[in-house]
Amino acid sequence: xxxxxxAVHQTLKDWRRQGPELAWPHGLTLGRLVSRALRLRRSALIxxxxxxxxxxxxxxxxxxxxxxxxxxxxxxSRLQGxxxxxxxxxxxxxxxxxxxxxxxxxxxLLSPQIWLEERLNLPSSERPLTLIEQVESLEQxxxxxxxxxxxxxxxxxxxxxxxxxxxxxxxxxxxxxxSLFSRPANAYGYYLLSAEEESSLWEHLENxxxxxxxxxxxxxxxxxxxxxxxxxxxxxxxxRELGQFSLQLAPVNLAPLAAPYWRSPLILMxxxxxxxxxxxxxxxxxxxxxxxxLQFTPQRxxxxxxxxxxxxxxxxxxxxxxxxxxxxxxxxxxxPQSQDATTVVLLDDAPLKTGLGSRLAAEFGSRVKVExxxxxxxxxIASWDFWQTQQHRFPNPGLLIFATLPIPSLENPLVASRxxxxxxxxxxxxxxxxxxxxxxxxxxxxxxxxxxxxxxxILDSRVNSRSYGPQILALLEPYARLNDLDGxxxxxx
Numbered sequence: 001x002x003x004x005x006x007a008v009h010q011t012l013k014d015w016r017r018q019g020p021e022l023a024w025p026h027g028l029t030l031g032r033l034v035s036r037a038l039r040l041r042r043s044a045l046i047x048x049x050x051x052x053x054x055x056x057x058x059x060x061x062x063x064x065x066x067x068x069x070x071x072x073x074x075x076x077s078r079l080q081g082x083x084x085x086x087x088x089x090x091x092x093x094x095x096x097x098x099x100x101x102x103x104x105x106x107x108x109l110l111s112p113q114i115w116l117e118e119r120l121n122l123p124s125s126e127r128p129l130t131l132i133e134q135v136e137s138l139e140q141x142x143x144x145x146x147x148x149x150x151x152x153x154x155x156x157x158x159x160x161x162x163x164x165x166x167x168x169x170x171x172x173x174x175x176x177x178x179s180l181f182s183r184p185a186n187a188y189g190y191y192l193l194s195a196e197e198e199s200s201l202w203e204h205l206e207n208x209x210x211x212x213x214x215x216x217x218x219x220x221x222x223x224x225x226x227x228x229x230x231x232x233x234x235x236x237x238x239x240r241e242l243g244q245f246s247l248q249l250a251p252v253n254l255a256p257l258a259a260p261y262w263r264s265p266l267i268l269m270x271x272x273x274x275x276x277x278x279x280x281x282x283x284x285x286x287x288x289x290x291x292x293x294l295q296f297t298p299q300r301x302x303x304x305x306x307x308x309x310x311x312x313x314x315x316x317x318x319x320x321x322x323x324x325x326x327x328x329x330x331x332x333x334x335x336p337q338s339q340d341a342t343t344v345v346l347l348d349d350a351p352l353k354t355g356l357g358s359r360l361a362a363e364f365g366s367r368v369k370v371e372x373x374x375x376x377x378x379x380x381i382a383s384w385d386f387w388q389t390q391q392h393r394f395p396n397p398g399l400l401i402f403a404t405l406p407i408p409s410l411e412n413p414l415v416a417s418r419x420x421x422x423x424x425x426x427x428x429x430x431x432x433x434x435x436x437x438x439x440x441x442x443x444x445x446x447x448x449x450x451x452x453x454x455x456x457x458i459l460d461s462r463v464n465s466r467s468y469g470p471q472i473l474a475l476l477e478p479y480a481r482l483n484d485l486d487g488x489x490x491x492x493x
Contacts, residue, residue, distance in 0.1 A: 030058040049298030112141040127264035135270035152244040187350035255287030304478035341398025406441035
């Protein structure tokens with residue numbers, strides 16, 4: 001009987017002969033590892049250093065050649081591509097070569113939400129091997145899953161309560177609304193409740209336990225408070241235009257809640273999860289225990305890009321920074337070579353983003369857009385979060401500009417609260433939370449880029465002046481650094 005590892009190795013070699021675009025250099029290694037995991041039910045964490053499309057055949061073929069049941073977890077948009085294109089293509093190829101396979105009947109594709117809902121309903125011994133693609137998003141999936149919302153419309157269900165109880169909670173709602181809308185507006189629309197407001201809320205909900213069968217969402221909110229214990233963050237999300245607010249409850253520390261999900265074999269696959277092979281911060285954050293860890297060297301297509309990193313620029317928190325960013329971006333957009341290439345400018349400062357977009361539009365017209373589609377040769381001004389979630393909608397930019405680094409701002413009440421939680425646990429809040437968040441955002445921004453991207457510009461002086469600057473630059477290798485612009489040769493081959 002031929003071991004699965006051997007069968008997959010030979011099949012992958014034949015598959016890779018179809019064309020150079022399939023020749024991710026570590027594909028055979030990944031195929032053997034997934035095959036071994038299927039046979040022995042072993043867990044692993046793999047940093048591929050590339051996009052899912054580059055390595056998917058290496059894990060799909062073992063699943064299709066094995067008779068073992070496998071769950072595959074990926075974002076909804078990615079699942080559509082797997083179902084409609086990649087899996088049918090592999091199955092057709094296997095059939096034409098007469099290679100025995102499962103026909104995909106043992107492979108179940110799940111969205112993160114469905115997988116998280118179903119996972120704990122199965123005993124650990126009955127859980128099939130689970131492959132999770134794009135695992136760099138796993139923390140956000142878990143955070144979204146465990147976050148409970150008490151939406152504006154849910155307040156209307158108070159009419160189901162006895163009059164004296166509903167009226168008391170209604171008066172609390174009015175006091176809370178008055179407090180929230182009287183606070184200064186911030187760029188995030190998030191506000192932490194005061195200790196008195198929070199205490200009063202829990203007192204009201206405790207008195208409602210007998211009615212939760214009629215108010216299931218409020219019941220979930222109250223049960224979440226009990227489940228999270230002191231490990232929670234409570235805030236209001238305010239929509240000033242509509243005059244509405246919702247309450248959000250989420251755990252601060254995910255590890256205790258997530259740990260039960262890892263009690264069965266898993267293959268976790270992502271692009272880059274950290275500078276170290278063991279992805280220590282990632283694993284600690286999610287409560288992942290000991291498992292096999294692999295990290296493949298990221299590869300860029302084509303030659304090294306040019307990195308424009310001017311020295312002695314003002315820091316982002318100085319009054320001079322806004323004008324400096326405008327002048328630098330204006331210079332870059334004015335280069336002749338940028339007329340035919342898409343430019344993307346990333347920054348999270350909301351007022352700066354709006355102001356920069358307006359000033360550049362006044363100079364370059366409809367070529368400049370803020371977080372919407374852009375014409376060929378146009379310039380997109382966007383937040384880091386927008387780019388991470390919408391990057392697939394745009395062509396790879398010829399010019400990518402980091403106006404500011406994606407370090408979470410302490411002006412965001414949620415970020416400040418999480419930092420305080422790290423401090424209470426005597427943890428290095430910057431290197432365990434803020435810096436890993438920034439590095440992952442940068443990695444996700446540059447990983448899909450190919451030879452179309454000729455120039456990357458960084459206008460945040462912290463890359464030059466802070467101790468973590470070399471870590472950021474290491475993510476961008478290989479590159480040729482520029483301190484000054486020379487438009488005559490900037491995009492030459």
